[in-house]
Amino acid sequence: MEEPSSSELAEKIGLKTRAQMPFYDLIIIGGGPAGLAAAVYGASEGLSTLLIERQAPGGQAGMSSNIENYLGFPSGLTGSNLARRAVAQAIRFGAEILTPQEAVGIRVDGPYRIVKLRDGTEISCHVVIIACGVSYRNLDGVKGIEKLTGAGVYYGASMVDALSVKGEDVFMVGGANSAGQAAIHFAKYAKTVTLLVRGDTLNKSMSRYLIHQINETPNIRILLNSKVTEVHGENRLEFITITNTQTRQLQTVPASGLYIFIGAVPHTDAAVGLIERDANGFILTGQDLMQNGHMRPRGWTLDRQPFLLETNVPGIFAAGDVRHGSTKRVATGVGEGSIAVQLAHQYLRRV
Ligand SMILES: Cc1cc2nc3c(=O)[nH]c(=O)nc-3n(C[C@H](O)[C@H](O)[C@H](O)COP(=O)(O)OP(=O)(O)OC[C@H]3O[C@@H](n4cnc5c(N)ncnc54)[C@H](O)[C@@H]3O)c2cc1C
Structure with a gap:
């Protein structure tokens, strides 16, 4: 044919x-x-x-x-x-x-x-x-993401997913309410939750009450001007590389979960x-x-x-x-x- x-x-x-x-x-x-x-x-x-x-x-x-x-x-x-x-x-x-x-x-x-x-x-x-x-809108430009999607890298997250990351370091991508809500919920179980935000502020994209709750939660960290550029792991996610979009500085850090909330x-x-x-x-x-x-x-x-x-x-x-x-x-x-x-x-x- x-x-x-x-x-x-x-x-x-x-x-x-x-x-x-x-x-x-x-x-x-x-x-x-x-x-x-x-x-x-x-x-x-x-x-x-x-x-x-x-x-x-x-x-x-x-x-x-x-x-x-x-x-x-x-x-x-x-x-x-x-x-x-x-x-x-x-x-x-x-x-x-x-x-x-x-x-x-x-x-x-x-x-x-x-x-x-x-x-x-x-x-x-x-x-x-x-x-x-x-x-889901794909998170483009992230090396290795196809292999690890479903194995530590997820689009969205449900409440029960938080139980599986007890005591671990997890990352949320996105600066809107869905990422903020997930961060607050996961912070009850995970050791640390890091919110990776492309922009230079959360004020334009997230409700004020959520920003307030995030600021009040000691194990949530916000990294502005940041994007994930690579994910690493043999069979499951182990590390991610984060790039600062202003300084171009790279850091590779341990990660048990990467949850993507970009719509x-x-x-x-x-x-x-x-x-x-x-x-x-x-x-x-x-x-x-x-x-x-x-x-x-x-x-x-x-x-x-x-x-x-x-x-x-x-x-x-x-x-x-x-x-x-x-x-x-x-x-x-x-x-x-x-x-x-x-x-x-x-x-x-x-x-
Ligand atoms: C990579 C990945 C991993 C996931 N892993 C998990 C997991 O481990 N556990 C879990 O619980 N959930 C997981 N999810 C979420 C889960 O897959 C979805 O919640 C679930 O598939 C939703 O089912 P659905 O039938 O509502 O829609 P979908 O699965 O989106 O199916 C909709 C179907 O409709 C078809 N369609 C759309 N428009 C038309 C049309 N006009 N005519 C004919 N057909 C049409 C599409 O082609 C598609 O096949 C994952 C999602 C992704 C993307």
Whole structure:
């Protein structure tokens, strides 16, 4: 084949990019942990289920070299292994998976939700689960980072991650509130937390109350005008090299963890114009949609409130990292994907 498109190549090697049927009970957009869990639960509970994934099933988790905090795998497992198992499980229950195929739009026609694909075709369904995840802005220009991402170097961090760095020296990259909050939380467990900030002040990017708390916490150090330029370690992070952007001075210091908070971008293009999102593009669901804490979302016509993971359009749900306020972890994505299916059943019982 000469310069084939991804879909031509996919068809040649036997992947499916076209749906077998024009209508499904459930269409899931995104094949990361949240979408795959929804496919397993949807198909196993009798819903005709179609999952659309634009790259390869696994999502961000598929890029992880070792997921160590997923229940039931005490020595960890690779993201690709987890994705392979989940795909096999979803297919065994009868879910159909289109990949590589991209959803580019969603519209509503009475009780039907219609998903438009990149190739121009449209597929209808009763329920859509949007599980499109996020992309993290890459920390560019750091030597060795690809090898150690997932092994001491992480994009984002959850509360429980702090427990794994008890008595260690850890570093946070970023000068916004997310980095500040993480620094304060990690400082309760780590020996030292160092905040690496490119700019010459935190005042422009971080809330004053956080700056105050950081200043009051003796084991948090702030390094301004600083960036990581190299990470070192055989199988896991051991040292990092920090460059002072003004003096060009380098220092290589021991580091057990490097947590990067330079922003996540949600994949919500397909939902634009229909689904309500927050200022950063994350999808609002359930209680977060209520105006002034009690009024139903604009245009909402049902006499019930939106379900927990339901968007402002009844029968369209969001799960995983793409959702406003989500905890960005594999297990929470899996949990939300399976809860979204339960809510889909509740929705279907009422239509
Ligand atoms: C390198 C790395 C390591 C990590 N390690 C861990 C770890 O050890 N433990 C842990 O708990 N968490 C880890 N995480 C976080 C975890 O992977 C994510 O929280 C989780 O993958 C989120 O799942 P998700 O299904 O919501 O979204 P994603 O995993 O982002 O999946 C979304 C999927 O949707 C697809 N998609 C997007 N838009 C469209 C569209 N329009 N049409 C079709 N498909 C679309 C994308 O291609 C993607 O495959 C890691 C993340 C990274 C980046």
